[in-house]
Amino acid sequence: MxxxxxxxxxxxxxxxxxxxxxxxxxxxxxxxxxxxxxxxxxxxxxxxxxxxxxxxxxxxxxxxxxxxxxxxxxxxxxxxxxxxxxxxxxxxxxxxxxxxxxxxxxxxxxxxxxxxxxxxxxxxxxxxxxxxxxxxxxxxxxxxxxxxxxxxxxxxxxxxxxxxxxxxxxxxxxxxxxxxxxxxxxxxxxxxxxxxxxxxxxxxxxxxxxxxxxxxxxxxxxxxxxxxxxxxxxxxxxxxxxxxxxxxxxxxxxxxxxxxxxxxxxxxxxxxxxxxxxxxxxxxxxxxxxxxxxxxxxxxxxxxxxxxxxxxxxxAGTFLATAIAVCGAFTFVATAALAVSQSNAKKILAYSTISNLGLMICCAGIGTPQAITAGVLLLIFHAVSKGLLFCCVGHIEQHIHSRDIEDMRGLSAVMPRVAMITLIGLLTMMLPPFGVLLAKWMAIESAGHNLFVIVMLAIGSALTVLIYARWGGNMMNAPHNAEPKHPSMPILTSFPLLAMVCGALLLSLAAPLLYSRLVEPLLPIAAYVVEAGSLRNPVGAFTLYPLFILLGFGVFYAMRQVMKTREAHRSTPYFGGANLPDSTGFTGPLRAPVPYQSANYYMTNVFGEEKLTIWINLGAGMLLAMLLGGALS
Known part of the structure; x- marks a missing residue:
């Protein structure tokens, strides 16, 4: 057999x-x-x-x-x-x-x-x-x-x-x-x-x-x-x-x-x-x-x-372990910072993948039962959510012929089904009570003995929320009175997307079971106690199921309010001159139409690749030299 x-x-x-x-x-x-x-x-x-x-x-x-x-x-x-x-x-x-x-x-x-x-x-x-x-x-x-x-x-x-x-x-x-x-x-x-x-x-x-x-x-x-x-x-x-x-x-x-x-x-x-x-x-x-x-x-x-x-x-417990934890944490925060300046969806996902992999490696270096739990759970949740997001981007790109998140503005009106699936994928990567955030909480908690690592993990986690929230906001920014187009989706496209989005949700619900059945047998001692839908240890607790219940009520209330909305008078923003009839701009000098364009601010002067990459690589190279030198000595 x-x-x-x-x-x-x-x-x-x-x-x-x-x-x-x-x-x-x-x-x-x-x-x-x-x-x-x-x-x-x-x-x-x-x-x-x-x-x-x-x-x-x-x-x-x-x-x-x-x-x-x-x-x-x-x-x-x-x-x-x-x-x-x-x-x-x-x-x-x-x-x-x-x-x-x-x-x-x-x-x-x-x-x-x-x-x-x-x-x-x-x-x-x-x-x-x-x-x-x-x-x-x-x-x-x-x-x-x-x-x-x-x-x-x-x-x-x-x-x-x-x-x-x-x-x-x-x-x-x-x-x-x-x-x-x-x-x-x-x-x-x-x-x-x-x-x-x-x-x-x-x-x-x-x-x-x-x-x-x-x-x-x-x-x-x-x-x-x-x-x-x-x-x-x-x-x-x-x-x-x-x-x-x-x-x-x-x-x-x-x-x-x-x-x-x-x-x-x-x-x-x-x-x-x-x-x-x-x-x-x-x-x-x-x-x-x-x-x-x-x-x-x-x-x-x-x-x-x-x-x-x-x-x-x-x-575990050696200088090599500490060096691996620092290298992983540095990759986590540095690549999250580089992702801030990106509008290409695949590049955002690439940088965030490297960032999350750095967090997993940091957990391996920390090496405590709590850290190994965080690393293994993140391995699971990240695989499903990231596979889903890449597949969503591929499907979107084939329909709008762009992978730029600025071109995905208002996608909820053009492709509402795939936009909603993509949004759920983004939420599972950044918000409670989903598994990725649960694993990040465990990782930060496990790094309590190393302030330098904690700071890097906290900053990297905050930057991740910025990256994904900006993308999700773009998609949900639908034009007024837009009509959904519902483009066709082959069964061999829809089935994997639906399977992965359901997997991302259900696996988060099953996090206590995943811990007790799959992760705990790897550990020398138990890292958490599963109790009433919560994962607890002497330091703190993550109340998973109560948060899911609260999330369910929030979604229900939001949907109820949306269903109660009625058509109302809409005021267009003032652009610095007489607005054009279709509100796409204003009348400028010599009565010439001046179109407007809205876009996110990507702070390339701070987080741009050309500004950060060389310094980040130099820093990473020095950390690797420290890792190898310390292990050889």
Missing amino acids: LDSLLFLLIVLPVLGGLACYALPSRHLRGAVVVGTCVVTAAASLALLGNGAFATTPGSLFFIPVRGLVVLLDFTLLFAILAIAFKLKNKLIQLVFAAQIVLLAWFELFMATPTGAPTFFADTLSIIMVLIVSIVGSLICIYAIPYMQAHEEHLHLDRTRQPRFFLFLVGFLGAMNGLVLADDITFFYLFFEITTLCSFMLIGHDGTDEAKKNASHALLLNGVGGLAFVIGMMWAYSAVGTLSIQEIVAAGPTAQGLLFALALLCLAGFTKAAQLPFQSWLLGAMVAPTPTSALLHSATMVKAGVFLVLRFAPAY
């Missing part, structure tokens, strides 16, 4: 992707994507029912699994090296050639099988499998009609969808393999498969910008892969095992292990696009929206956070 579930979660998505690549028919390809995603999601729920496990499959397709992984490791690295030569990028060539040499040395002269299980799952792994297999599957289904419209807009002579779905669906299998791997060489294989998949998906459209940004992503993630190989070799020298669980159990007392953990966390930083590595994820915005949604919510960047969280018990 367990071997079958592992096959469905890891191998089936890869086979489904290969089938998509081979099938010429768009309808057959769509059926394969839906079928693969449904089976993968069902398998993840079955794994949840199965519970924690450790296992070592003997073979796959009659090939010993260990030998197959070694073969795939080198095949993958040589394939990426070939791509690097095709790109004529010497840095990428150097990075992956170094990985090949180091991995060959490790496999030939250092590593010996230790009898540790190949795959291992605790509730953290199972949570990640659920995120990848359910949220990731919904995004893959959403991509079916999206990519058809995307290619119609580009007027392509020949479809590129087979290659796109090969890597999009295959990504799910690679991520499931990564989060379930206990053998660190297996982890490394899947870690680098995600690097290849992201490169292919970012460069999918084939424009010069897409190729450039894909190459940049390959380089930075290749640097992370190189750090991983060195950290893996260093950890093996220190502990003498390939098992991640045994490395974690050895803890910081093993001589030399702390620096190995620092290198592994550095690899996680690059994958999670933490400062100063954020540029690859911002560049990934040129990809089709399903790619952005998958990378930001369920796969690529979450792999980096998972890595840092997985090794958190091994460096």
